[in-house]
Each structure stands twice: as C-alpha cells, then as structure tokens.
Amino acid sequence: MAYIDFGLVLAQPFFLCSLILFVIGWLITFVAACTIGSTIHLVWVETFYNLFILLGATLAVATEAVHNYRLVILTFIAGSLSLLFICIESTINIRSNKYSAVGSGFIFQSLVLIFWVIYFGAEEDSLAKRTINGFTIPRTPGVAGNNAAVSNGVAHHGAISPNQQAQDNLSSVVVVPSQEYAYKARALYSYDANPEDNNELSFVKGEVLDIVDNKGKWWQARKQDGIVGIAPSNYLQLI
Template identity: 60%
Template structure:
C-alpha cells in the first residue's frame, strides 16, 4: 500500500516546521553564494545537493508518518551532512585570507551553512530522542505545566505523561474530571445503557498511549491509529476505536483529521 502524503502531519509540529524554514533559508543563501563563487570551492556544491536530498527526504518521511521506519537513515545522513557543513564553514570563514578577494560572498555562504547546521543540530535531538522522552514532547509543543500549592509557595513540575496518566478525580468518581462521561462497555466493547453518543470527529494518534489498568474508562491506542471522537473539548476526549472499544483518551496524544 502506497504511503499517503499528509502535509498536516508536518504543520502539526511547529518546531519542526521552523527548522525546515531555517534549513531552506540557509540552503538558498548558500546556493546563491555558490553561484557567485563559481568553482572556487567545489565542495560547496556537493554539500548543496546532499542537503537538498536530505531536506526533501526528511520532509517526505514526516509527511507520510514514516519517521519510525527511517529514523536511523535520517540520523545517519544528518551526521554526514554536519561533517560536510563544519568543513565548509571553516573554509568560508578563512576564505578571505586564502583567496584574498570577494570575502563578502564567502561570508554569505558561511552564514547559509551555519543556518543549515543549526537546523540539523536540532534534528539530531528531534529524531534521536525517544517518542516518550520529555525532550521530544517539549519540542512538539507540549509544555510542562506547573501545579501551585495555594498554601505554600511551592511549585512542582509535572510532565505531560504524569498529567494525563494520573487524572484528577472528583468525589472518587472513576471518570476523569473535565471529560465527557463514557457509557459502560460490555465484553465486546459496545456501549450499553442509554443512547449511543454521536461520534462527530475523527482523530489520528500522534503517539501510542497505554491505558491505566486501574481505570477501565481509559482507552489505549497505538501511534497512527484512527479514533472516532464525540467532542473535542477538554483534556480528555471520549473516543471509539475501529474495533468498537470506547473510552476516554488524552487530547494531547491526538490530532483531529
């Protein structure tokens, strides 16, 4: 089955989009400078074509949700590109003393190379970090909230995983606060009792989520799985899997489609 290109998967990750823009600007500046320099520094052209391939390939992997399959490939090519970039940056910085003329065009090439290197250094963390790591989730835009003690000036940092895997319960109710009430489910996952809710939305899982075994209302799912959603308000959404299993799911693991 051919991979489906979905630009929304790229746009849903703002920090990655920023790195793509920075990489693209740096590549364009270097390309213009290389056209002016000509064949004086031929290795710049090798770096340009290499990085163009890396830029397009990485964007394609993200837009087809194939990063997990090509993660090591991306990291390997990124390491090779960084090696080339650092070599070219050193040549560009020392170009005025080597060539004795046209130092401004080498400075422009060096600036473009530095932009590309900064973007790739970010990619080392972005693609190298594990999916469940704090660094990866923070890069994806999930901030680390703080809970404040009203009686003391004491702040405790709570990770997104802790925030969503340990929801607050009101009056010992088994349903998480601010979540839509989920009907009880039978052995086959079908709702029993009361009218069946209307699933007006669909969402794609950005990450895998393992439900709390002590809370039968939580719904576990795998990355890339498509869920039906009743309401998209609050931190917990009432969801239904393709096999009919229903439950509540953390909204920061899901993206509406």
C-alpha cells in the same frame, strides 16, 4: 500506501520553524555558490546533499514515517555535519563577501541539523521529545456528520477530535470478530474509549494493534490480549 499530508508539518511548530530556517540557509548558500562558480567543489556536494536531507526529513514527517526512517535520517545528518564544518572553515576564512555568505548559509543549516539530531533521535519518553510534542497542534479530521459509513462490516460514525467524545455522535458499530487482521498499527497517542459505546477500544501510546482495514475514520482493531473493537484512525500509524 503512505499518503503525503503537509498539514502534519504545519501541526508541528518546532519542526516547521527549523524547516524554514533550514530553507533560508540553503537558499543563501545556493545563491552565493552560484555567484562563485565551481571554485570549491565540496560546497556543491554539501549543498545538494543537504537538499536531499531537507526533502527526506519533510516527507518522513508528512507521511508519519519518522519512526521507520529515523536511523536513516540520523545517519545522513551525521555525514552532513562532518562536511558542513569543513565547508564552513573553508569559506569563512576567505576574505570575500560571497564566500562569507556561503559560510553563513552553512551555519544556519548546521544549527538546524543539530536540532534535528534531537528531534529525530530522542526517544518518545525523553524530556526533550515530550517538550517538543507538547507544542504539537492536535490533528482534527473533518467531521462527516451523523451519517454512519460502513467498511468491512464496521459502521463508523462521524470523526471526533483527539481526547474529545461528542455525545451526539455515538457510533452504531457492528464489530465482526472473525475478520482477518491484515495490518498492524502503532498508537501515536493514548485513547480512552467512550463509556457509552462498548465497541470502542482504549489503548495507550505506543501500543501495537492488529487492524482489519486501513480505510475510514474508524478501524476495527484487536489488542494483544484479544479484545476486539474500533479505534480512531487519526490516533494510529500503520507499521
């Protein structure tokens, strides 16, 4: 089950800024359209169509499900841009402040959607996506302290931040190789195992791991070559 975490939205400045710009443009269009009424029906169709895209894109980021729905989002964006250009031309050409406000709001939204084509459509290894990800704020789960928590035969130590190993938080892990691996997860980032803990796994971004259970800060995982160990859950996304 995917959990909604709006902290993931706040951790991505580029997406957050574009989202705020989109909301501003949408509100301008909506308020202006309300004062006009139902003169141009396509304006209302596009307004609520873009609201659907706004909510869908936000939820995809907040649930770390962009890779699952990127083609769906891009398809809806393509349809929206086609309607947006028609609506902009229809409203801007009318000499009225109210219609001009509607068109201005649509222009804001079109600029954001063009950016989202790159944001959702670019491959992870592309220059554009690497640049965008370079501004992402690392997510640091709350530290549970030095007490170990046991889940499905694996004892997990306090959480650590990305790319950092706390020397005083070494894990006391019991890895059970015979466990059933019911899930698969993709690595969101590369991870170098703590050399002082032989149970931790090293993996690279994009690598797919088999997972025993998706609870806790550390998951027992198995690599494609059969190596078994534990991996920090905040580096992984279930698929």
